[in-house]
Structures are given as C-alpha cells and as structure tokens.
Amino acid sequence: xxxxxxxxxxxxxxxxxxxxxxxxxxxxxxxxxxxxxxxxxxxxxxxxxxxxxxxxxxxxxxxxxxxxxxxxxxxxxxxxxxxxxxxxxxxxxxxxxxxxxxxxxxxxxxxxxxxxxxxxxxxxxxxxxxxxxxxxxxxxxxxxxxxxxxxxxxxxxxxxxxxxxxxxxxxxxxxxxxxxxxxxxxxxxxxxxxxxxxxxxxxxxxxxxxxxxxxxxxxxxxxxxxxxxxxxxxxxxxxxxxxxxxxxxxxxxxx
Amino acid sequence: xxxxxxxxxxxxxxxxxxxxxxxxxxxxxxxxxxxxxxxxxxxxxxxxxxxxxxxxxxxxxxxxxxxxxxxxxxxxxxxxxxxxxxxxxxxxxxxxxxxxxxxxxxxxxxxxxxxxxxxxxxxxxxxxxxxxxxxxxxxxxxxxxxxxxxxxxxxxxxxxxxxxxxxxxxxxxxxxxxxxxxxxxxxxxxxxxxxxxxxxxxxxxxxxxxxxxxxxxxxxxxxxxxxxxxxxxxxxxxxxxxxxxxxxxxxxxxxxxxxxxxxxxxxxxxxxxxxxxxxxxxxxxxxxxxxxxxxxxxxx
Numbered sequence: 396x397x398x399x400x401x402x403x404x405x406x407x408x409x410x411x412x413x414x415x416x417x418x419x420x421x422x423x424x425x426x427x428x429x430x431x432x433x434x435x436x437x438x439x440x441x442x443x444x445x446x447x448x449x450x451x452x453x454x455x456x457x458x459x460x461x462x463x464x465x466x467x468x469x470x471x472x473x474x475x476x477x478x479x480x481x482x483x484x485x486x487x488x489x490x491x492x493x494x495x496x497x498x499x500x501x502x503x504x505x506x507x508x509x510x511x512x513x514x515x516x517x518x519x520x521x522x523x524x525x526x527x528x529x530x531x532x533x534x535x536x537x538x539x540x541x542x543x544x545x546x547x548x549x550x551x552x553x554x555x556x557x558x559x560x561x562x563x564x565x566x567x568x569x570x571x572x573x574x575x576x577x578x579x580x581x582x583x584x585x586x587x588x589x590x591x592x593x594x595x596x597x598x599x600x601x602x603x604x605x606x607x608x609x610x611x612x613x614x615x616x617x618x619x620x621x622x623x624x625x626x627x628x629x630x631x632x633x634x635x636x637x638x639x640x641x642x643x644x645x646x647x648x649x650x
Numbered sequence: 651x652x653x654x655x656x657x658x659x660x661x662x663x664x665x666x667x668x669x670x671x672x673x674x675x676x677x678x679x680x681x682x683x684x685x686x687x688x689x690x691x692x693x694x695x696x697x698x699x700x701x702x703x704x705x706x707x708x709x710x711x712x713x714x715x716x717x718x719x720x721x722x723x724x725x726x727x728x729x730x731x732x733x734x735x736x737x738x739x740x741x742x743x744x745x746x747x748x749x750x751x752x753x754x755x756x757x758x759x760x761x762x763x764x765x766x767x768x769x770x771x772x773x774x775x776x777x778x779x780x781x782x783x784x785x786x787x788x789x790x791x792x793x794x795x796x797x798x799x800x801x802x803x804x805x806x807x808x809x810x811x812x813x814x815x816x817x818x819x820x821x822x823x824x825x826x827x828x829x830x831x832x833x834x835x836x837x838x839x840x841x842x843x844x845x846x847x848x849x850x851x852x853x854x855x856x857x858x859x860x861x862x863x864x865x866x867x868x869x870x871x872x873x874x875x876x877x878x879x880x881x882x883x884x885x886x887x888x889x890x891x892x893x894x895x896x897x898x899x900x901x902x903x904x905x906x907x908x909x910x911x912x913x914x915x916x917x918x919x920x921x922x923x924x925x926x927x928x929x930x931x932x933x934x935x936x937x938x939x940x941x942x943x944x945x946x947x948x949x950x
Binding site: 597631 | 658668669672729732744745746747748750763764765766770786787789790791792793794893897898902905906911912913920921924925928929949
C-alpha cells in the first residue's frame with residue numbers, strides 16, 4: 396500500500412477544518428437579539444383602571460386595594476360619626492351592611508345637611524345653573540341630547556335628604572338600591588342585565604358550581620355622567636417586523 | 651504495515667473520532683426536550699386513567715424542571731349536558747385589548763415572542779363589515795376612536811371545524827362540549843390546521859416558549875394551558891381549566907364593558923340562550939359553513 400500523499404494531506408486538512416468548525420459551533424452561544432425582545436406586559440395593568448370603572452368598597456377590600464381614600468363622611472354626618480373598627484394591620488374593617496357600598500369621594504351631606512332643601516337657580520333658558528362648588532366634583536353628563544337630558548339633581552336625589560334617592564312614584568331608595576331607580580328609565584337595559592347579558596359578570600357560569608357575581612349599575616357607570624370615558628389600549632400583536640405602512644384612513648382621529 | 655503509515659492512520663482516525671464527537675455534541679442537550687416515556691406515550695383517547703396519572707406526573711416534573719415552579723396539572727373532562735357558546739357585543743366593545751393580555755396570562759402563552767389567541771380588529775364604521783379593512787395594530791392614546799368599531803377574533807370553536815379535518819395524525823379534535831382541543835404531545839407541527847383555519851385562530855410555537863417563573867399560572871389542564879413545546883400548534887380552548895370547573899373564561903371576567911358573554915347553550919336560562927333568542931346575532935364568514943359557536947351581536 397503506497398499512501399497517496401496528496402489524498403492524505405487533503406483529508407487531514409478537511410478533518411482539521413471540520414474539528415475547528417465543530418469546536419466553534421459548540422462554543423458559540425445562541426445568538427441574542429435574533430428575536431426582537433419586547434417588554435413584558437405586567438399582570439397588574441390588567442386591573443381595572445380607576446376612574447373608568449368604579450369599585451365597590453367590598454371589592455376594594457377583597458382585592459387588597461388601598462382603602463386610605465375611604466371617606467366615611469361621604470354619607471355619614473360629621474356631627475354623628477360612625478364607630479370605626481380597625482383590624483390588626485390598622486386597616487378599617489368595613490361593616491357587613493356596607494358590602495354593596497359604592498365608594499364615593501363626594502359628600503352630599505357635608506354641604507347639604509338633611510332636611511334643608513336646596514334652592515335651585517335657573518338661567519334664562521330654564522336650565523339649572525351649576526353651582527360653583529360643584530366644579531371639579533361633579534361632571535354632569537346624563538343624557539346626550541339637550542332637549543331630553545337628565546341633568547337635574549332631583550330627578551334622582553331626594554330633595555330633603557340628598558344621600559337618598561327617590562323614584563318618580565315617590566318611593567325612597569338607598570344609594571345601594573340605585574339599580575331599581577335606573578331601571579325606571581332604562582327598562583330594556585335592565586331586562587338585559589337581569590338576564591346577564593348587560594354588564595360585567597364574574598365567577599361561575601355554572602350556578603351550581605359556585606357564586607356568580609353581577610355588577611350593579613353604579614359599579615361601572617357614574618350616574619352623573621354614565622357614558623364611559625376612553626381607555627388606554629394595551630399592546631397589540633407581537634411583531635417581529637415593523638408594521639407595514641397602511642393607506643391613510645379617511646377619518647383619522649389620532650391626536 | 652510500516653511504522654509511519656500506522657502512526658499516520660492512527661492520527662487521522664483519532665482526529666476523525668474527535669471531530670464526530672464534537673459535531674454530535676449539541677445532541678447532548680436533547681435530553682431537555684424529551685424522555686423515552688414521552689416518546690412512547692400513547693394517544694390521548696387510548697390512555698387508561700392510571701396511564702394518564704403517570705403522564706400528568708411526568709408533565710408536572712417536566713414543567714418544574716423547566717420553569718422552577720410546581721404546577722397542578724389536571725385532565726379536565728367535558729361535562730354532561732353542556733355545550734359552550736360565546737357571544738360578543740359589538741356595540742359595547744371598546745378595543746382596549748384587556749382580553750388579549752388576560753388570555754396570555756391565564757393560558758401560559760409564550761411571552762417572547764408573545765403568542766396571542768385574540769386579535770382585535772379595528773373596523774371602519776361604514777356599514778360594510780369588510781374584514782380586509784380591519785387593522786390589528788392600532789395604538790391610539792385612547793380607545794374607542796370615533797368612526798370605528800372593534801371586533802375581537804379568536805377561535806370560533808366551529809361545529810364543522812376545517813382544522814380538525816386536515817390534521818394528519820388526529821392530534822386535534824372536537825370535544826362533546828364543543829371545544830376543539832389539541833394534544834401537544836401528539837402534534838407533529840405540520841401546521842396544516844393553521845392553513846385550514848379561516849379565522850387565523852391557530853398559533854405555532856417556532857421556539858421553546860419563554861415564560862417568567864412568577865407569571866406561570868399553576869392551575870393547568872392537559873388539553874389546555876400547560877406549557878407548550880417547541881414545534882407544536884396551540885389555540886384558544888375556552889380556558890378549559892376554568893370553564894370545565896364551572897367558571898367563566900379569563901377574557902369574560904376581565905372585559906371592562908361586559909361585552910363578552912359565555913355560557914351553556916343547552917341551558918335555556920343561561921345568558922347566551924337569552925342573547926341568541928332576543929338579539930340580532932351574526933357569525934363570522936357564514937358562507938364557509940363552519941358553523942361557529944362564537945356569535946357577534948348588537949344591542950339595538
């Protein structure tokens with residue numbers, strides 16, 4: 396056997412190259428930045444944005460939220476303060492009868508003591524003049540048409556006791572019974588709500604398996620301005636490539 | 651054989667063996683991807699309860715090794731007398747995409763690249779209902795924008811699903827409660843179902859899903875939200891780990907406007923029965939004959 400020197404040399408070179416390439420392949424770490432990293436969406440942004448969705452006191456306490464802004468005097472009169480109980484963590488323990496209470500930073504009774512009827516002032520066209528003290532407290536916007544709006548306090552509030560409601564029939568209602576008052580005008584929506592087709596639902600679709608929670612009207616809608624304000628949209632689809640340019644829309648409303 | 655040729659051939663041989671060993675070195679990492687048990691696992695519908703128990707224990711150990719957290723995997727079975735139907739109110743949807751991200755969090759989807767089951771289409775309010783005019787990638791400061799409505803699209807859980815028909819290995823099928831599921835251990839990743847779906851509801855795992863440990867949802871179901879493998883398909887499964895335990899899906903609970911409704915269509919008292927009886931509903935692409943269980947409706 397006479398080994399062909401040339402063949403041996405080529406084979407040795409090829410082997411060496413292969414070894415070097417394999418070595419380099421093993422040592423090289425996976426290339427970073429090949430896939431575009433996008434920031435993770437934190438879980439807590441899924442929580443409802445306050446200001447757009449109202450939270451009842453019971454929900455707030457249950458979810459471990461901040462109860463420091465809770466103002467008992469929003470309903471209770473300052474001359475007869477309620478007895479406040481604290482738990483071991485110095486947080487307010489809410490009484491059971493407040494389970495359905497809607498947290499409100501507005502305190503009707505503080506300025507309008509009970510049994511002291513409010514005198515309304517009208518402008519030339521017959522609309523109620525908004526008092527200056529209400530600025531920044533109450534944004535009125537119930538009803539969109541100017542002819543048929545519902546911007547009158549005493550359509551819903553009781554004239555003598557502002558922290559009570561009254562129906563057109565004269566029945567007095569507590570704040571937590573507001574849904575019945577809303578139903579008086581919004582009958583079709585109330586019908587949908589009763590069937591579970593309007594509003595947020597959570598818990599169990601299978602009523603035998605566990606509790607089912609339905610929100611009251613005022614949990615989501617501010618009764619003074621029931622229309623929802625805008626929400627900030629969450630990030631869209633995760634793209635590896637930039638969004639292709641689109642034809643300009645006829646009605647662009649981006650600010 | 652001369653001494654010279656012996657030395658030369660020995661050197662060449664050892665270099666060759668070393669080269670082959672070095673070239674095969676990446677295969678050592680294959681141990682992370684699968685075990686013999688996983689390779690030999692039987693078809694889902696042929697597993698006995700004891701075998702299923704062993705499979706679940708193996709999957710729990712796999713997930714713990716990969717993500718450092720012990721999950722609770724269960725094989726949720728469809729309930730008797732239940733057929734799930736979804737209804738979505740187009741009058742109310744504002745396009746905030748909270749459903750998209752609650753779905754990602756609930757169902758352990760890959761975060762990078764992020765896999766989303768729900769796509770929200772921003773559609774011009776011109777009365778055409780043309781999906782081609784929809785925009786996935788809108789990002790204004792505030793939604794809803796005037797002149798548009800928003801139509802979230804996800805798996806429509808068809809009664810006549812094209813994706814199931816095309817699967818060559820029967821790794822996806824329709825369950826008696828109407829949910830089309832995938833066995834991630836049986837899927838071969840051919841992506842035929844992705845091509846067959848007219849609603850763009852199926853997603854493919856191009857890479858091993860990456861999920862931060864603290865964001866793992868440990869309540870997992872075998873046919874649902876357990877972490878997927880590289881190279882398998884996945885899709886919306888109506889949160890089987892929640893709905894088969896009687897709860898609402900994550901997207902229903904998070905919707906701030908209450909646009910999303912879910913329930914048992916066989917129960918005449920359920921909200922979806924009420925909606926189908928009293929509202930004007932329509933389905934996406936009815937001409938295809940897929941018979942979706944996902945209905946869009948209007949309030950007025």
